[in-house]
Amino acid sequence: xxxxxxxxxxxxxxxxxxxxxxxxxxxxxxxxxxxxxxxxxxxxxxxxxxxxxxxxxxxxxxxxxxxxxxxxxxxxxxxxxxxxxxxxxxxxxxxxxxxxxxxxxxxxxxxxxxxxxxxxxxxxxxxxxxxxxxxxxxxxxxxxxxxxxxxxxxxxxxxxxxxxxxxxxxxxxxxxxxxxxxxxxxxxxxxxxxxxxxxxxxxxxxxxxxxxxxxxxxxxxxxxxxxxxxxxxxxxxxxxxxxxxxxxxxxxxxxxxxxxxxxxxxxxxxxxxxxxxxxxxxxxxxxxxxxxxxxxxxxxxxxxxxxx
Numbered sequence: 001x002x003x004x005x006x007x008x009x010x011x012x013x014x015x016x017x018x019x020x021x022x023x024x025x026x027x028x029x030x031x032x033x034x035x036x037x038x039x040x041x042x043x044x045x046x047x048x049x050x051x052x053x054x055x056x057x058x059x060x061x062x063x064x065x066x067x068x069x070x071x072x073x074x075x076x077x078x079x080x081x082x083x084x085x086x087x088x089x090x091x092x093x094x095x096x097x098x099x100x101x102x103x104x105x106x107x108x109x110x111x112x113x114x115x116x117x118x119x120x121x122x123x124x125x126x127x128x129x130x131x132x133x134x135x136x137x138x139x140x141x142x143x144x145x146x147x148x149x150x151x152x153x154x155x156x157x158x159x160x161x162x163x164x165x166x167x168x169x170x171x172x173x174x175x176x177x178x179x180x181x182x183x184x185x186x187x188x189x190x191x192x193x194x195x196x197x198x199x200x201x202x203x204x205x206x207x208x209x210x211x212x213x214x215x216x217x218x219x220x221x222x223x224x225x226x227x228x229x230x231x232x233x234x235x236x237x238x239x240x241x242x243x244x245x246x247x248x249x250x251x252x253x254x255x256x257x258x259x260x261x262x263x264x265x266x267x268x269x270x271x272x273x274x275x276x277x278x279x280x281x282x283x284x285x286x287x288x289x290x291x292x293x294x295x296x297x298x299x300x301x302x303x304x305x306x307x308x
Contacts, residue, residue: 053272124156140180
């Protein structure tokens with residue numbers, strides 16, 4: 001089995017569950033080899049229930065309606081093909097892997113997100129992935145406010161086999177991350193993954209703290225951070241989109257990682273984010289294991305959702 005086939009199988013196993021649009025038998029939309037007159041509307045309703053959002057749903061149903069009127073959809077196979085094509089048109093532009101250029105050293109990656117989305121777990125998985133690729137990785141424990149945050153991140157750093165820079169509880173986050181970048185430079189590290197305090201996207205003073213951290217780190221490198229990655233939880237649906245919108249407005253995101261796709265039979269929030277923000281989806285989380293983080297593959301994702 002190829003790596004891509006393995007990705008599709010794993011994704012299908014984890015999210016293709018329950019009577020949702022992901023497992024929907026498209027044959028139900030036909031009567032005597034003719035598409036029911038309400039079929040596109042019914043598919044649209046299922047997209048909305050799967051957290052695809054109004055904008056993405058309207059766009060997808062418009063594409064399918066145009067194909068139907070042009071006579072390109074006359075059977076279930078053609079509907080499936082048209083749906084795949086539309087989904088790929090929506091998702092392929094945002095399927096951009098995180099590329100760390102060798103000439104940027106250390107590469108500084110900020111990880112942001114509200115509490116409970118799997119931010120700490122994602123940092124551990126990222127550290128493990130990049131170390132396995134041969135990079136010297138440092139983690140900066142910048143979440144100094146949440147109880148046990150540093151301890152949890154330390155555990156993940158140990159599991160990933162990477163170093164962690166931390167200070168005491170209540171320390172200044174910007175100072176911790178500044179010191180981590182300084183340490184990375186002295187040690188010749190390739191990558192600094194900086195945790196930031198989990199915060200509600202509606203808390204403007206905490207958003208300002210993120211902007212402060214950016215300013216402080218730019219004393220080391222005026223172009224840092226080189227990636228500002230938001231972690232969102234797929235099971236929260238449209239709230240994940242709202243978080244992405246407000247974080248992007250506040251601090252300027254460059255990528256998104258979507259966790260807990262194994263915890264929902266929906267998964268449509270990727271479509272909502274793609275249509276509304278068009279920000280790169282870097283990784284998707286499919287479990288709690290340290291290897292359960294995969295680069296987002298648009299073709300694999302679509303195949304897992306509506307494959308034969």
